[in-house]
Amino acid sequence: MTILAKYTKLREHYHRIAGAGRDPFTVKFDAMLSPTEGMLNGRRTILLGTNNYLGLTFDESCIDKGVEALKSFGTGTTGSRIANGSYDGHAALERELAKFYGRENCMVFTTGYQANLGIISTLVGKDDLLFLDSDSHASIYDAAKMTPAQVIRFRHNDPEDLNKRLRRVADHPGNKLVVVEGIYSMLGDVAPLKEFAQVKRENGVYLLVDEAHSMGVLGDTGRGLAQEVGVEDDVDFIVGTFSKSLGAVGGFCVSDLPDFDVLRVACRPYMFTASLPPSVIATCLRSLERMQEEPGLRTKLMANSKRLYEGLRNKGFQVGPDVNPIVAVSLPSIELAITFWNRLLEEGLYLNLALPPATPNSQSLLRTSVSAAHTTKQIDTAIELFGKVARQLNVQPALVQTAAE
């Protein structure tokens, strides 16, 4: 019995998945040819699972800014901001993000995961209550584990269920924080944020929205779902990431709350980790500008999303409830999903294999994410390959009865 014996079952599960073909957890690209194409085992492969929504990873002006910062400021900051100080770029990025969101304050984190982990676990203390959606991302669940606050789950995308749970503890004197996501990362389903905002107002609680998958995707200027449905005034905290639309790595939180800056000396995932390399900060500053300069990217992204979503649905595949850059195909079994994923990879199409327990309702998913940089031809090729593999495997995709389930 070694210290790893507790993972025996997990290891067996992993080997079963990896043993069916390629190991989906260790796919290795030999080269990236563009935001939408890479070399995999010597073959040109369409990338349809990278969350690279605006396709800015190879934007020349972003790369130039990154190289410039790399040369001027070096490879890394080699420490946290409270210990080693801040560079100009870190403060500038916080100013620009606050300006973009029209908020007073912004804090930048080293990853999006840490932004959720740090902000949520620090906002609620031992006398407070934290309410989270049952389909929340792992970073939100991990924040829930870290906080001494009481944590209560509500049913996914169900404002009435949240309302009921808030009413049960109406007499509790602590502060209450509700956490929801703009677009959920597995199925691409959107939160009913208008209704959640109403529940928030009626119960006098705080609301945090994680716009990781909706920043640069939804809203008139790309601020996300809160902007799209016109409830930004009800949202006390917006958390986002640089690793999707902005094409790099890192996370942030913006807020109008007075004294927000005290979190810089209270939030441990912010305090005790090295800050982002200046080159990453520089590319993010530029990609944030690019996102605003070119709203056409969002238009193209949504057109591509619609094309893929409808193309797959018309072939009879079961897709998520909303048309979004995340298009997930649900398959009836884990085994079939693994085989299907392997065949698509052999055909030159890369996407994400998402299996229980990481998926809602224990679904086996082939999860795709669309980019503004995809060509119409790439989208059509992907749809065709789905159909081809389904025929090879003799899978009759269940015909979808209604447009939205």
Add this chain to the structure above:
Amino acid sequence: MTTDVNDIVETIIAALVKTLPTPVTVTTETSITRDLGLDSLAVMDFVMVLEDKFDVSIPMERIAEVETIGDLARTISELRGHA
């Protein structure tokens, strides 16, 4: 064990038997994760059903402490203020 907890146990078992894919004999001593083969997410989802039945909210950290059906019933009883 008080009558209240016994009543809660009965309600839990009745609700649980409905959700399990295969028939299992469930008693107060049954371990929720070990004997029923439910993963942590399935347990949390089942707890939501119970929260509605008993009109309580069971915080996640309290669920983590629960091992058997009896533990779960006692936790619910405490949260309802009948401990």
